[in-house]
Amino acid sequence: MNTAENDVDIIIAGGGMAGSSLALGLIRQVPTLSVAVVEATTIAPSNLDTDTYQPSYDARATALGYGSRLIFEDLGVWPQLRSQATPIQHIHVSEKGKPGRTGMHASEHQQGGLGYVVDNQWLGRCLLQALQGTPVNWLAPGKVISARRENDRTHLEVDLNGDMQQWSCGLLVVADGGRSGLREALDFKVDTQDYEQHAIIANISTSNPHHGTAFERFTPEGPVALLPRGGSDGRDCGLVWTHRSEQAQELLEMPEDEFLGKLQKVFGWRLGRFVNLGRRDSYPLTLTRVAQPARPGMLLVGNAAHTLHPVAGQGFNLALRGLMRLAEQIRLAHAAGNSPGAMSTLQAYLDEHQPDEDAIVGFSDSMVRLFNEGPPMINGARDLGLVTLDLINPAKYWFARQAMGLGRRRSSLGAADSTTQAH
Numbered sequence: 449m450n451t452a453e454n455d456v457d458i459i460i461a462g463g464g465m466a467g468s469s470l471a472l473g474l475i476r477q478v479p480t481l482s483v484a485v486v487e488a489t490t491i492a493p494s495n496l497d498t499d500t501y502q503p504s505y506d507a508r509a510t511a512l513g514y515g516s517r518l519i520f521e522d523l524g525v526w527p528q529l530r531s532q533a534t535p536i537q538h539i540h541v542s543e544k545g546k547p548g549r550t551g552m553h554a555s556e557h558q559q560g561g562l563g564y565v566v567d568n569q570w571l572g573r574c575l576l577q578a579l580q581g582t583p584v585n586w587l588a589p590g591k592v593i594s595a596r597r598e599n600d601r602t603h604l605e606v607d608l609n610g611d612m613q614q615w616s617c618g619l620l621v622v623a624d625g626g627r628s629g630l631r632e633a634l635d636f637k638v639d640t641q642d643y644e645q646h647a648i649i650a651n652i653s654t655s656n657p658h659h660g661t662a663f664e665r666f667t668p669e670g671p672v673a674l675l676p677r678g679g680s681d682g683r684d685c686g687l688v689w690t691h692r693s694e695q696a697q698e699l700l701e702m703p704e705d706e707f708l709g710k711l712q713k714v715f716g717w718r719l720g721r722f723v724n725l726g727r728r729d730s731y732p733l734t735l736t737r738v739a740q741p742a743r744p745g746m747l748l749v750g751n752a753a754h755t756l757h758p759v760a761g762q763g764f765n766l767a768l769r770g771l772m773r774l775a776e777q778i779r780l781a782h783a784a785g786n787s788p789g790a791m792s793t794l795q796a797y798l799d800e801h802q803p804d805e806d807a808i809v810g811f812s813d814s815m816v817r818l819f820n821e822g823p824p825m826i827n828g829a830r831d832l833g834l835v836t837l838d839l840i841n842p843a844k845y846w847f848a849r850q851a852m853g854l855g856r857r858r859s860s861l862g863a864a865d866s867t868t869q870a871h
Contacts, residue, residue, distance in 0.1 A: 456482040456585065458778070458788055459604060459617040461592045462624035463487030465510070465568065466750035466767050468575035470621060472523050473775035475582050478782050484585040484615065486606055488624075491572075492586040493579040503532065505651055506726040507567040509686045511536070511662070511675055513765040514559055519772055525578050532570045534676050535561030537660030540718070543667075563662070565675045565686060592630050595620050595746065602745035602789060619745055619778075619789035626736065626751035636748060641735040641813075645670050646696035647758055648689040650728045652711075655720035657681045667714050669695070673758070674719070685719070687711075688758055696730045733757050735813060737805075742798060745789035749774065754805060756812045766808045770801040 458474060460467045463485045471485050512520075512533070520526040539552040539562055554562045579586075593605040593612075604615045622630050631638070652674070660680040665672045670690030678684040689711065691699060699707060708722040715722075736755045741748040750767040774797045781793040 453603070453614040453616050454484075455601075455616045456484045457617060458483045458619045458621060459592075459602075459615060460485045460621045460623055461630050462622070462628075462750075462752070463489075463492075463586065463588065464623070464625065465571055465575065465764065466625075466771060467621075467623040468572065468579065469523070469768055470623060470749065470771040470775065471584050472525070472575060472578055472582075473772050474778060475579075475584060476523060477775045477779040479583075481778075481782065482583070482585070484587055484617070486590040486592050487586065487588040488591055490589050491576070492588045493576045493582075493584070494586065496573065496576050496580070503567055504569070505684070507569050507651075508649065509565050509567050509675065509677060510571060510764050512564045512566055513762070514561065514563055516765050516768050517561075517564060519768055522772075523578065525574050528577070529566060529571065529574045530564070533564040533566045534679055534682065535660055536563040536565065536662045536676060537561060537680065539662045539664070541664045541666075543665070561660070565662075565677055592620075593633075595630075595634060597743070597745045600745075600787060600789075617745075617789070618787045619747065619794075621774075622746070622748045622752045623750050624752055626755040628748070628752040631738070631748055631752050634746065636738050636741065639737050639739060643733045643735065643757060644693050645690050645733040645757075646693050646730045647733055648687070648691060648696060648699050648728060648730050650687050651677070651726035652685050652687045652708075652722055653724035654683050654685065655723055657683055658685055658719060663715070663718065665715055669714075672711070672715055674715070683719075690733065690758075693732065700728050700730055735809065737809065742791070742794040744791050744794075745787075747774070747789075747794055747797075754809065756809060762808050762812060766805060769804060770797075773797055773800045776800075 458481060460471055460483065463471070464487075467485055467487070471483055474481055474483050517526060517530075520529055535554070537554050541552075552562060554560060587606060587608055590606055590608040593607050595602055595604045597603075601616045601618065602620045604617070604620065606613045606615050622628060622634070624630055657680075658674070658676040660676050662676060663672075663674040669692060671688075672690070673688040675686040675688075676682065677686055689699070699710075702710070704725050707728075708725060712722055734755065735757060738748050738753050741753040749771060751763065753770075754766075756763045756766070777793055777797040777800070778788045780796070781788055781790065786793055
């Protein structure tokens with residue numbers, strides 16, 4: 449065991465998309481900050497493979513809202529990120545067996561895309577490349593074993609590939625995902641609502657090009673989402689098919705042709721025939737929130753603080769906005785000579801982020817509840833709602849702004865975007 453204590457301003461537990469984005473945001477905001485990232489995998493900015501990137505058909509992807517694009521532009525990542533990003537030019541929302549539908553188009557908002565679909569592997573690679581040459585101390589493979597607050601410092605025991613090390617920091621940021629072991633070890637209380645659904649995720653090909661259209665189709669079993677991949681004339685899509693939990697395993701084990709046939713009946717023929725299916729995975733759907741994600745010297749962010757139903761595709765977009773708000777509050781605290789782990793700093797961040805989180809959680813949860821099968825009167829009102837949304841421009845505009853992640857965007861410099869605050 450290394451008994452000498454290493455001291456830095458901030459330690460981030462988790463170097464995935466959230467942790468890497470925060471590290472980059474912090475260094476861009478305050479270049480003099482000392483930041484360390486503890487990451488469980490061996491991949492690091494220093495050993496990143498520089499060979500030509502080869503997209504994988506089975507790679508998982510994330511839908512970035514337009515607001516997230518603006519953040520990555522601020523961070524200097526977007527020029528590289530966009531080379532493998534598929535713009536979402538249109539969003540088509542419908543309900544199986546009902547005439548109601550609504551459509552949103554990037555051209556209506558004078559944008560190049562309502563959002564962008566990016567492979568997680570490519571996004572992570574771009575973030576790590578942006579961190580190359582920065583003073584961020586990357587500790588990998590590593591794991592935070594314990595943490596305690598004493599004398600205005602957070603003291604950590606870190607297992608660095610078998611070498612037990614002592615570290616201290618002004619702020620420990622927990623960004624190790626929705627199944628955060630560190631969150632549990634630190635005894636943060638989690639409120640969980642089980643939707644009794646599973647998401648079946650896979651990549652899938654169609655006989656007709658998607659033309660940059662993302663589809664959200666509501667069915668009695670749950671929503672089906674298809675995200676465009678491979679450019680505007682591509683025929684590959686990312687599938688997220690929500691099903692009742694007891695039927696998920698059956699779908700995972702179903703022969704490919706039977707699975708495609710069942711999906712065809714549910715989704716229809718808007719993209720022609722489904723012709724190829726990648727590896728299928730499944731995960732349970734819950735709404736989890738940590739009511740009090742901040743303590744002196746400790747903060748949960750991203751999926752460690754909240755996980756959402758994927759129906760609105762806002763999980764990472766919400767997290768990214770929160771991370772940039774945190775970076776801004778730490779910049780202000782640093783300028784004032786205050787600790788990044790002081791409760792005044794963390795409360796200022798929560799005051800900024802909580803309204804956005806409440807709005808997005810409410811938006812996602814209400815969509816889940818609205819489109820669950822219900823009484824005929826509710827079904828009729830739901831169908832009328834889709835028709836009305838397509839006819840009334842202000843309502844449609846609001847819905848599109850939520851989908852784009854522009855409802856309450858703030859730039860990484862902390863200045864409110866007045867065009868988005870107004871709606």
